[in-house]
Amino acid sequence: MRNINHRNSLVKKLSCFFLTLTILFFSCTKAPKEKTPETKVNDNKTRKLENTFFCWDTFDVSLEKTKPIKKEASLPKNAIPWGGTVSHHLLTDRLIDEWFKELAEHRPNGIDLFFVLSPSHWNLSLEPWSLTDGSWKCKNGFVDSRKDNCEKLKSSLDVEYEPIVFKYEHGVSAIMPYIKKYFPTAELVVIAYNGEPPVNMNKVKKFENAIKKAFSIKNAKDAQNAFLLISTDFSHHSNLEKTNAKDAKSRLFISNINSSPWVLGICDNRPAMYILSKLSTKKTKTTIQYHTNALELSEKTNPEDITSYFFAYFWESE
16 A cells, blocks of 8 residues: 555655755756746646656756767667667766767657656655656756556556656656757656666566557657657766776677676666667667766766766667
8 A cells, every 4th residue: 555644744854855956956046937836838738837847957057068078889870769878967968969969860750759767766756666647847848748658557557646756856857858959849758766776576577568568669660659768877886997897797788688688787777778678679789879987077076986878779670
């Protein structure tokens, strides 16, 4: 039985803390202009404030200028990516933008629906899989959930919506402005969950079955025109030697998701590594666009506390 009283108490105690943390995370100096219970936009839609999540570009944000990083590879000319991994750390802003730009070039007909798989960072999730049918407010407009698809996934997973989770979840809000920039009409199905090991295999297999009902590789070419977006950062809290050792294992999996053990994907989104391994086919290929780490990007990084990043695409060979 879901402990609603516990959740309400937890939310009250942590609201002030997370509000402050969010402000610090985005380095903002002013709050968004919306003050009313509902906000109307020029697409004639009305959205409830409690189900609207504000992204970093709606605040005054100064992003750090990082060191240039050499591109590792580009997608082959005729490749049509159906999924990929992208960071949710704004330290990698330029690389996130590059990743979405190349994705848009290889999906010239656009992407109608993003399935976004994200870690739930702040332990606010009471459900095993947190969902929402809400909207993300970006500087240039809204990115909305596709409600019918959200309802189907909600039913498959037998969970309730948890909008409070997404008020503070940078694993999702950090990447929304890039979706709005390159795929302005796209809609979403967003799922957040505990991404750290150990992975409960009974739960993750239920997740696998639900995702397979909602998404397939054929979506990349059919009318639904969908994409599996995995929001994740690799390695964490290690020095450079240990980070490189972890990344060697992660690279082995990312480069061969149809044949290498998914547990080699050492990141903050382990269930997504499992899902990747189950969705892939013998024809699945990988293009790693960028691989870097926070120490390479910024001199401000603690050399004993490094996070690494793989910007990758997955596509099918003919």
